[in-house]
Each structure stands twice: as structure tokens, then as C-alpha cells.
Amino acid sequence: MDDLCAECGFRYDVDDAPAAAATIRRLAGEVAEALRTPADLATRRRPGLWSPLEYGCHLRDVFLMQRERVLTARRNSGFTPTSMGRDARVEHEGYAEQDPNDVARQLADAASLFGNVLDRLGEDWDNEMVYSWPEPQVRSLRWVAVHTVHEVQHHLRDIRDQLA
Structure with missing residues (x-):
């Protein structure tokens, strides 16, 4: 994988990892705020993009999945996690039918839970999966x-572009 996202310009720099928890919490707060706008959040505005609400649900689930993956890698470095089935989740969990205020709250909670795990990694930063x-x-x-910082930054951009 290239160290630069061609779509959003995000540059992967693993030296930024210790600041990831704070960045994830801040960006998740911005996504949550966007989900509290009175706009139509459930409608997909362009082919190939989820709706703002679907992106919010996706990010919530990403934070929860990453949390479990990191916790497992602390105990079992080198493990292979299962796929989160991101595309199937949109339908299986009814992302577009969820209440945006609930998703905003859950997103902030999930970011906090994941951030707590990152804040406590200590000597395990180099564990692998x-x-x-x-x-x-x-x-x-x-x-x-x-x-994960890239995920939330990239999808915040997707959400804002659709709400502009």
C-alpha cells in the first residue's frame, strides 16, 4: 500500500500512532456533529458512495472492530482477524434506517473505547496482525x-462533501 491516499491526501506515518487516539476522538466528534444536522442523512447522493448516516454507522463499527483486533494482537501478536464484512453490514444492520442521534452517540462512545485501548498500548505498539x-x-x-485515523478522516470528507 502506498503511504499516501490518492483520494484524500492522507499520508500514512506510523510515527503519528501515539497521537491516534486523540485524533480519532476529535474526528469522531466531528462526524457525530455532522450526524446531528437536520439534513437528509439516509439518502445516497452519488453512485458508489454510502449515505452520511451509513458512513457514520460504518465508522462506529470500524472503531469497535479495531478495538477488538488490537486487544487480540496484544495477547496474540501475528494473528489474522476475520473480515468485518463492511459491505454486508450496511444491509444486515440496516444502517440507513438507524436513528442519526443514536449513531452519533454510539460513534463517540466507540471512538472513546478504541482510544482507551490505544492510549494503553505501552510496549505493545509493535505487536502485529x-x-x-x-x-x-x-x-x-x-x-x-x-x-484508523485515515478511515475516519477520509469518511468525514465523504460525509461533508455530501452535505455541502
Whole structure:
């Protein structure tokens, strides 16, 4: 994977990992605020993009999944997590039918839970897992933290673009 996202310009720098928890909490707060706007949040505005509400649900679930993955990697460095099934979740969990205020609250809570785990990594930052995206590759928990910052920053941009 390139160290720069061609779509949003995010630069992967694992040296930024110790600041990831604070950044994730801040950006999740911005997503939560966007989900509290009176706009139509459930409608997809362009092909190939989820709705703002669906992105909010996705990010909530990403934080919860990443939390469990990091906790497992602390106990079992080198494990291979299962896919979160991100596309199937949109329908299986009815993302577009969820209450935006509930999702905003859950998103902030999930970011806080994940941030707590990152804040407590200590000497385990270099533990690894076989991360499946974009293709299976051994990744450190530093990379996982930075990748999660990219997820929320990228999708916050997707949400804002749709609400503009």
C-alpha cells in the first residue's frame, strides 16, 4: 500500500500512532456533529458512495472492530482477524434506517473505547496482525492506529462533501 491516499491526501506515518487516539476522538466528534444536522442523512447522493448516516454507522463499527483486533494482537501478536464484512453490514444492520442521534452517540462512545485501548498500548505498539486490506499483509499496531485515523478522516470528507 502506498503511504499516501490518492483520494484524500492522507499520508500514512506510523510515527503519528501515539497521537491516534486523540485524533480519532476529535474526528469522531466531528462526524457525530455532522450526524446531528437536520439534513437528509439516509439518502445516497452519488453512485458508489454510502449515505452520511451509513458512513457514520460504518465508522462506529470500524472503531469497535479495531478495538477488538488490537486487544487480540496484544495477547496474540501475528494473528489474522476475520473480515468485518463492511459491505454486508450496511444491509444486515440496516444502517440507513438507524436513528442519526443514536449513531452519533454510539460513534463517540466507540471512538472513546478504541482510544482507551490505544492510549494503553505501552510496549505493545509493535505487536502485529495480518491485516487483510487492501491485501493480506503483516501490519504493526502502529499502522492499524494510523490506518484508523485515515478511515475516519477520509469518511468525514465523504460525509461533508455530501452535505455541502
